[in-house]
Amino acid sequence: MVENVVVVGAGVYGAAVAASLARRGACVAVVDAGAPASGTSGATFSWTNSCGKQPRSYHDLSVAGMEAHRRLAAEVPHGRWYHESGNLEWADDDAEREQLRRKVDGVLQYGYDARWLSRAEVLRLEPDIDPAELPPDEIAYFPREGWIEPAPLIAHLVSTAVGRGAEVIQNDAVTGLEVAGGMVRTVRLASGRRLVADAVVNCAGPQAGQIAELAGLALPMRNMPGVLVYTSPVAVSVSRVVHAPRVHLRPDGAGRLLLHTPDIDGAVGASGTVEQQAVDEVLEAGRSLYPGLRAATVQDVRVGERPIPGDGLPVLGRVAELPNFFFAVSHSGATLSLHAGDLVAAEVLGGDQDGALAPFRFERLRLP
Structure with missing residues (x-):
């Protein structure tokens, strides 16, 4: 026993x-x-999320994980750590656009909620994005995704x-x-x-x-470093997870934003510090996407170690x-x-x- x-x-x-x-x-x-x-x-x-996860068993486990978060959030409404506001993703070259199409087609076959939006539709969801940073169409939207604190x-x-x-x-x-x-x-x-x-x-x-x-x-x-850049509070409206070609970001509470790119993960030195140029490039990519971030500064940079079997x-x-x-x-x-x-x-x-x-x-x- x-x-x-x-x-x-x-x-x-x-x-x-x-x-x-x-x-x-x-x-x-x-x-x-x-x-x-x-x-x-x-x-x-x-x-x-369960956005393009393979094989099917991994996808299904992730969908069940998302549902578990919904149940707990309903049971503990004062918790406020769960944010299911959706995820936007788009690509800026032909190869990446084709990869995104395959991902959307794949999750749709599994019954996962995904849809294509136009630039105008995205700007109604995220009005502070620079329209010039968005393609006219083929912007993927996964409405049941989000983030936790x-x-x-x-x-x-x-x-x-x-x-x-x-x-x-x-x-x-x-x-x-x-x-x-x-x-x-x-x-x-x-x-x-x-x-x-x-x-x-x-x-x-x-x-x-x-x-x-x-x-x-x-x-x-095969653990990998993960570098996150946290901004100072700034008066910019960001409500969702956004995966743009040059930067990934989401809200982080009290007006702060959390920024990441795959490239910055490779900028961790032997001492565990992150190259300043890489941090500056991430912030600049965020500013290009959301011009209101011009007033933001970097409040914190955190390096985590992703556990990957x-x-x-x-x-x-x-x-x-x-x-x-x-x-x-x-x-x-x-x-x-x-x-x-x-x-x-x-x-x-x-x-x-x-x-x-x-x-x-x-x-x-x-x-x-």
Whole structure:
């Protein structure tokens, strides 16, 4: 019988798994080397979507993740961390336009809500965009997509878990896992504390590979840096996630905007700092798209480490050779965490989740 569960990591996955376990009556300890939301979850674009995700099982998992956010937002209307205002995307050359057409055609075949808008229709949605930056037509709009604010969501989930008896242990890294008889028995912490465990859930994000190694498992990861540029508050109307050819952006509360480009992710130096020229280029791209951003300055630049399993797909659920050790690790954690975390929690406590989790088992990544 599973009574004591140790959840490693207090980001969106760890918080979601802990809240679900606690609701189900488990005795939960959440352990993090820092504070809740202090890692990758605190430095993420946090776009909720299933926009072109393949294979179909990954798409369906993401759609279910989006629905889980809607349900929680309806249950906790004062939470205000969930924003389902849509996503706009367009391309500026023939090759990228064809790629976008294929993506839209693909999601439409899955029954996903997508449509094409004209420049005039987009300007009614986002009136502060410079019209010259928009093509006359073929602007993709995904109305059910949006974003979350990770820190308040994590706070709600952790508070839910604590309210049901969970313990949160922060600033105390996991340094060892004691395995005996084919099961994890004890979790050792840097402080010297030892936690008896009937089950361990690895929600350690970019460090998931190291935690797995402590259990004698090899989890291949290909983590990537993610750089986010936060502006000062500015009087510009931006209501949606926008994926323009030269910049991606969304609101970030109190008049601030969050900006990103794929190129800036490559501008992280060995020390973890970001080249100033790259930051300036991102801000200038944002200003070109929204001229009202001329008054904005850069308030913050954050570098996160995206946790990406070796084949790009989530790793979820139990490990066959170590049956009380579980994974909840993926890219797109903002989208997936509530739903996938709930599935993993149910499996920890003995529920059969093979129908949903079979495509995402750890064993597919094992070397022959």
